[in-house]
Amino acid sequence: MDVLHWDGTLSAKDFRVGAFAFSQKWESLNSGFPPWVWVLSSKHPWLASPEEEGYLSLEKICISRPNEEDIDQISQIDTGEEEIGCPGNEDVIDDATLVQSSHHELHYCDFHIVYSSTFRVPVLYFRSYCSDGRPLPLDEIEKDLPACSSKELSKSKWTFITQEEHPYLKRPWFKLHPCGTAEWIKLLFLSDTAKPKFEVVLELYLLSWFSVVGQMFGLRTPFKISN
Amino acid sequence: MAAAEPPSSVRKVVVHLRATGDAPILKQAKFKIPGTDKFAKVIDFLRRQLHRDTLFVYVNSAFSPNPDELVIDLYNNFGFDGKLVVNYACSMAWG
Numbered sequence: 323m324d325v326l327h328w329d330g331t332l333s334a335k336d337f338r339v340g341a342f343a344f345s346q347k348w349e350s351l352n353s354g355f356p357p358w359v360w361v362l363s364s365k366h367p368w369l370a371s372p373e374e375e376g377y378l379s380l381e382k383i384c385i386s387r388p389n390e391e392d393i394d395q396i397s398q399i400d401t402g403e404e405e406i407g408c409p410g411n412e413d414v415i416d417d418a419t420l421v422q423s424s425h426h427e428l429h430y431c432d433f434h435i436v437y438s439s440t441f442r443v444p445v446l447y448f449r450s451y452c453s454d455g456r457p458l459p460l461d462e463i464e465k466d467l468p469a470c471s472s473k474e475l476s477k478s479k480w481t482f483i484t485q486e487e488h489p490y491l492k493r494p495w496f497k498l499h500p501c502g503t504a505e506w507i508k509l510l511f512l513s514d515t516a517k518p519k520f521e522v523v524l525e526l527y528l529l530s531w532f533s534v535v536g537q538m539f540g541l542r543t544p545f546k547i548s549n
Numbered sequence: 550m551a552a553a554e555p556p557s558s559v560r561k562v563v564v565h566l567r568a569t570g571d572a573p574i575l576k577q578a579k580f581k582i583p584g585t586d587k588f589a590k591v592i593d594f595l596r597r598q599l600h601r602d603t604l605f606v607y608v609n610s611a612f613s614p615n616p617d618e619l620v621i622d623l624y625n626n627f628g629f630d631g632k633l634v635v636n637y638a639c640s641m642a643w644g
Contacts, residue, residue, distance in 0.1 A: 468616075470616070473602065474602075474603060506605055506638075507611075509569060509570055509605070509607075509638055510607055510611040510612075510613070511611045513567075513569045513607075513636050514609055514610060514611055516609070516610075523611075526610065526611055529612075530610075530611035530612055530613070533607075533612050533613040533614070533615075534605075534607075534613045536615075537613065537615055537616075540615075541615075542615045542617065542618075543612075543615065545612055545614070545626055545627075546626060
């Protein structure tokens with residue numbers, strides 16, 4: 323495969339090879355993060371398939387940003403006695419209560435890297451939820467993202483984030499739309515003066531891809547790769 | 550190319566900004582930046598120079614660094630020939 327004439331896409335088999343390379347690199351470079359796990363799955367479980375089909379999974383990543391105004395809200399502590407006979411006082415006096423700020427709630431995110439046979443590129447599917455499992459809508463997820471991502475989102479979110487049925491789990495997930503992927507992947511690899519062979523491109527493909535898409539969530543892709 | 554080092558021990562990194570795709574070429578494309586600065590500074594500089602909010606910024610070996618990365622770490626990993634080449638394009642990463 324001539325990299326100069328490559329269109330930036332992958333075959334399903336390339337994706338599997340690339341996925342394993344990515345998960346290995348990720349694990350060896352990034353001790354702070356859990357590993358990406360390959361989940362064997364099939365879109366058509368009733369058909370016998372000679373090839374291993376599946377996707378990469380990284381789950382329960384805490385994406386909450388620490389809130390600087392994170393203080394416990396303490397409502398007015400009073401003796402609790404109602405003031406009778408003071409018509410001017412319209413305040414209802416509560417019993418003393420200590421209200422835990424809802425800012426303590428942690429948000430988690432699951433990420434799946436799924437191959438798209440239509441676009442022939444990896445696609446990032448994600449869902450976010452609270453510690454009690456309650457799924458979060460996109461507006462809530464937005465608050466957990468780095469500032470530049472939420473700026474981009476507020477401008478044009480529905481052009482690149484869609485909610486669809488997860489191709490394997492058949493449940494609604496969000497996905498980063500892949501239609502531009504092949505173009506910027508080509509740019510990433512072909513601007514490299516080294517002009518690598520396709521085998522090297524495949525080794526690095528998902529790492530390079532994730533270095534871009536991971537930034538949407540403020541996720542840091544490791545790069546201390548020994549050349 | 551031994552330039553006089555400033556009295557502080559902060560090492561400066563030479564950065565070359567390289568236009569790719571359809572991006573305009575900057576008149577001033579080379580500069581020095583303290584290694585302890587974050588990559589975000591380079592991205593912001595580019596945004597201001599090009600009057601664009603969305604830029605696709607990446608370095609050698611097909612990698613797009615997180616804005617929080619230190620310039621010196623990027624230089625140590627991706628630098629070549631005494632400089633860090635930072636490529637930029639105006640194409641949309643999303644959609």
